[in-house]
Amino acid sequence: MSSENTKLYFYPVWLRIWHAVNAIGIILLIITGFSLQSGIDSTFINFKLAVNIHNIAGITVAINYLLFFIGNFVTQNIKFYLIKPMGFIKRPMKQAYYYAFGMFRGMKAPYPLSEKRKFNPLQKYAYVGIMYVVVPIVIISGFALLFPEIIIEKVYTLSGVFLTAITHSAAGFFISIFLLIHLYVASIGKSPLENFKSIITGWHNIH
Amino acid sequence: MNKRLIFLIFLLYISSLDLKAQSVYDDAKNHVCLKCHSSQIISFHNEVIGKEQKKLMNPYYIIDTTGIKNGVHQNFDCTDCHSFEYSTYPHLANLKLEPMASCLDCHGGDPSYATYQFERIDEEFKKSVHFKVSGEDFTCGKCHSQHTYRPTARNSDNVMEIVEYSNSLCLSCHNDMNKYEMVAGHENPKLVQVHEWLPNQELHFKHVRCIECHTEVADSLMVSHNILSKDLAVRKCAECHNSDSRLKASLYKYTNLQNRSDGSVKSILSNESYVIGTQQFPLLKTLSIIIFFLTIAIMKKS
DSSP: OOOSOEEEEOSOHHHHHHHHHHHHHHHHHHHHHHHHHTTOOOSSSOHHHHHHHHHHHHHHHHHHHHHHHHHHHHSSGGGGGOOOSTTTTHHHHHHHHHHHTGGGGTOOOSSOOOSSOSSOHHHHHHHHHIIIIIHHHHHHHHHHHHSGGGSOSEETTEEHHHHHHHHHHHHHHHHHHHHHHHHHHHHOSSSTTHHHHHHHHSEEEEO | OHHHHHHHHHHHHHHHHHHHHSOTTTTGGGSTTHHHHTSSEEEEEETTTTEEEEEEOOGGGOOOHHHHHHSTTTTOOHHHHSOGGGGSSSOOGGGGGSOOOOHHHHHTTOGGGGGGOHHHHHHHHTTSHHHHHHGGGSOGGGTSOTTTOOOHHHHOOOHHHHHHHHHHHHHHHHTOHHHHHHHHSSOOOOHHHHTTTSTTHHHHHHHSOHHHHHBOOOTTSSSOOOBOOGGGSOOOGGGTSSTTOGGGGTGGGOHHHHTTOSSSHHHHHTOOOOOTTTOOOHHHHHHHHHHHHHHHHHHHHO
């Protein structure tokens, strides 16, 4: 057990490029998406501009998602996303307890990061949920809204476009909630900027 | 015996009532006008050559009997508006030259039609590009067929039906080379080309009425009748895609539609259209605000 810093090369170049493009894209999508959804037409961001930015950023993020998806399989990065059935509930609960109480009482992280473990259980669940469920939903529904003629006209009494739009904005909303938590959790550490530096340089400090 | 007689009389009375409720257009084949004007081929006795003869009916003079039965004038017989002399065939040549009654001839100044505001409609129409270009020749009937007209915007609770019906009025000329040229004196512009700038053109054409962008919205009128010239039409997306959308003063102002758009689950389930920027459901909005602040609160606490 060493108390001094160990540097691990956590984030390979392809992953950092993916993350950077994704970050900029998602932020643009959230801002324009919020503006479109709430019907704000200010001089700051007019409707037509918001639509154009949203479309371009959406397509970019969708293509970029393919890089993430394929990259995870080609490299070994996928192993960090595999959830073990053992301790399916117990493990993330332990981590949640640490975040809520333990962390402030000097408790040691129950699942310290290592070369083998890039994410703690809670992180892993959140990432799997976002990257393999919510993001695909937002991409598919976004693609449908980009070509509305492919959408089923009616599902019982509901309009297909209406359903797709609600799904798209709900998924978009959860992504923005995820982003908030993601940024917050990233700022927890020795110094608030440490993790942000890591995702740029690729090197992660293990304390 | 007496009781039976009374019952028989009663039955006869009921059946006669039923006959009264039927439209004069129900039995088109035996109707003096519709036996010819509801079919593509007419047969008649040609007295000049003394022979039975068949001819094709002018397609513009074929009457849609289903449409007429569902229209506002369903209780009128043909000769209530057209000259009685049309009952004979061949029709007299002069009959065609007689002026036809306009809407205001019957509906104008009549307090029983006050809710329909025919005079105001006429006033608005006189400001429109249709009147400016064609003057009095542009009668109400150019858009509103007296035969088949239905007040869809007033009665229907289905957005798509209102849109389709309203647009069919415009398209009956704007998508018909001959009819358009007869009124305008020049060829009709190709609608798909003219609207090329409009994103998701097909979706717009199906879900909003032409008049949404091509009229000046008049709050006090059910349907705005001041059709604007092309250069004055709405081109700015945010006029509709905005929380203060002009659609709220046009297509979505009808109480028959609003009954189901109070933001409740029921209204969400019966909604048939979606406009980015205008559709905000209080339920989902509240839910998202709660989730947002809950997240912030949890983060702040930890």
